[in-house]
Structures are given as structure tokens and as C-alpha cells.
Amino acid sequence: MNHRKKIYSGLISLAVLASIFAGIITHSKNESLKVIFLDVGQGDAILIEQGEKQILIDGGPSGKKILEELGKYVPFWDRKIDIVIATHPDSDHISGLVDVLKNYEVGEIIKTDAQSASDVDNAFRDLISDKKVEKQTAEKGLAVKLSEDVRLDIIAPKADENVSEENDTNSGSIVAKLSYGKNKFLFTGDFPIEKDHELIADNPDFGAQVLKVSHHGSKNATSGEFLKAVSPETAIISVGNGNRYGHPAEEALSRLKIAGSDILRTDERGDVVFECRSIAQKCFLGQ
Numbered sequence: 559m560n561h562r563k564k565i566y567s568g569l570i571s572l573a574v575l576a577s578i579f580a581g582i583i584t585h586s587k588n589e590s591l592k593v594i595f596l597d598v599g600q601g602d603a604i605l606i607e608q609g610e611k612q613i614l615i616d617g618g619p620s621g622k623k624i625l626e627e628l629g630k631y632v633p634f635w636d637r638k639i640d641i642v643i644a645t646h647p648d649s650d651h652i653s654g655l656v657d658v659l660k661n662y663e664v665g666e667i668i669k670t671d672a673q674s675a676s677d678v679d680n681a682f683r684d685l686i687s688d689k690k691v692e693k694q695t696a697e698k699g700l701a702v703k704l705s706e707d708v709r710l711d712i713i714a715p716k717a718d719e720n721v722s723e724e725n726d727t728n729s730g731s732i733v734a735k736l737s738y739g740k741n742k743f744l745f746t747g748d749f750p751i752e753k754d755h756e757l758i759a760d761n762p763d764f765g766a767q768v769l770k771v772s773h774h775g776s777k778n779a780t781s782g783e784f785l786k787a788v789s790p791e792t793a794i795i796s797v798g799n800g801n802r803y804g805h806p807a808e809e810a811l812s813r814l815k816i817a818g819s820d821i822l823r824t825d826e827r828g829d830v831v832f833e834c835r836s837i838a839q840k841c842f843l844g845q
């Protein structure tokens with residue numbers, strides 16, 4: 559390499575470094591919020607991100623898939639997920655979290671005491687204790703803050719219902735509500751229809767513009783009564799194309815239509831991204 563070429567390649571390297579640093583600075587200064595319903599196939603995974611801080615609710619059925627998805631939205635230099643929430647110990651919600659724990663530093667994990675006898679739940683619990691991840695038990699009344707403006711309230715389970723039956727893990731699902739100014743998002747895991755009435759009775763202030771539809775649009779979730787209380791403008795169904803359960807069910811889709819909600823499905827749209835620019839503005843659907 560001659561002298562001039564050396565100078566050119568030096569300048570190019572400097573320019574590349576400068577743009578990476580500029581990217582880091584811009585990213586960490588940007589306090590807008592993104593809520594992303596990740597397309598992980600038949601399962602759930604939702605990423606809430608503000609600057610370099612993240613909450614991940616569930617990790618979907620595949621480690622490979624969730625790591626690919628996180629790679630799209632979490633900056634490559636940021637190897638920490640601040641808060642991970644495992645709504646319940648079914649494999650379509652926690653399998654991916656095993657690989658998240660292996661590949662990212664996790665600030666804290668919020669889960670119930672419900673256990674499943676599956677290999678994946680055993681591996682998940684072992685990894686949490688091996689890595690000494692800080693753990694909080696999810697129960698109604700617990701609130702976590704990602705920043706001054708971003709708050710997540712745990713609505714269910716109640717303290718005395720923290721442990722679900724092993725063969726009915728859905729009934730112990732964590733239900734959580736995200737608040738960013740007047741913007742509210744409700745996440746329901748696989749919460750079952752039989753408990754909707756009690757959930758509404760316990761939570762008079764239940765409205766949310768965006769609802770993560772429970773249990774991938776199963777007919778055994780999301781009653782008309784529940785939808786009346788939440789009154790969601792947009793309902794997100796996290797579901798795999800051609801899944802063997804027949805999700806989403808016609809019954810659930812028609813209840814959502816009667817409620818007047820726009821239905822967005824991850825099997826049809828891929829990732830569903832909401833962008834929230836400030837607490838004073840309404841969140842909107844991104845590309």
C-alpha cells in the first residue's frame with residue numbers, strides 16, 4: 559500500500575468509527591418508545607424498547623428466531639435486556655427465553671412460581687439460578703419502571719393465585735399493562751376466558767388502546783365482556799401461519815369485530831411495531 563492509499567484507508571476507518579459513535583449517541587438520547595410484537599411463529603414475544611433499555615415479555619418457541627428478532631431492534635453494542643417477563647411456563651412463551659438468557663445479560667426476571675414439568679421449563683429455571691439473575695415474583699400490585707415515563711403494572715395473578723395447576727398453566731398467566739402518558743397497552747399471555755369476569759371486577763380502570771389478544775386468538779380466551787371493558791382500538795394476534803391449533807378461532811375473531819377493534823396478525827404482517835414519540839402524543843403503527 560502506498561502512502562496515499564494508507565491515508566485514504568485511515569480516513570475511511572475514522573469516518574466509519576465516527577458514524578458508529580454518532581449512532582450510539584443518537585440512539586441513547588432518543589427517549590421515544592417502541593412496542594414491538596415480534597413475529598416468532600406460534601407463540602408470543604413482545605419487545606418494549608426505549609433508548610438502550612428493554613423489557614422483553616416472553617421469548618416465543620425458538621431460540622434462533624428470538625435472537626434473530628432481537629438482532630433487528632436491539633443495537634449490536636447493547637448486550638443487556640433490562641427486564642424479562644415470563645408470562646407462564648409454556649414452551650411457546652419460554653423456549654426462546656432460554657437462549658436470551660444464554661446470549662444477553664438479563665437485569666431482572668419477573669415470573670410467577672408456576673412450574674411445568676417440561677424439559678424447557680427445567681432448563682429455564684436452572685439457567686436463572688446458575689446465572690444468578692435477580693428474580694421478582696409477579697403478582698398484582700407489582701409495578702416496574704423502564705424510565706420516568708414508562709411504567710408496567712402487573713394486574714394478574716393475585717398474590718394468593720401465584721401458583722397455577724401444572725396442567726393448567728394458562729390460568730396463572732401474567733397480565734400486565736404498559737403506560738406511557740395516555741397510551742396504554744395490555745398484555746395478557748394466554749389468560750383464559752373463565753377468569754375474565756373476575757379480572758374485570760378486580761380492575762375497574764382497564765381500558766387500553768392496544769391489546770395483545772390472549773392465547774393466540776383461541777376461542778377459550780377474550781370474552782365479549784372483557785373486550786367491552788378494555789375497548790381496544792387495535793388487537794394484536796401473535797400466531798404462527800398454518801398452526802395446528804387452528805388459532806385464531808372464528809369465535810374470537812368475531813368477538814373482536816363486534817368490539818370494533820382493528821385486528822393485526824403476526825402471521826399476516828410479520829412484526830407489528832408501535833412507535834411512541836412522546837407521552838403527549840398517541841402511539842402510531844410503524845412500518
Ligand SMILES: [Zn+2]
Pocket residue numbers: 601602648650651748773774
Ligand atoms: Zn401460548
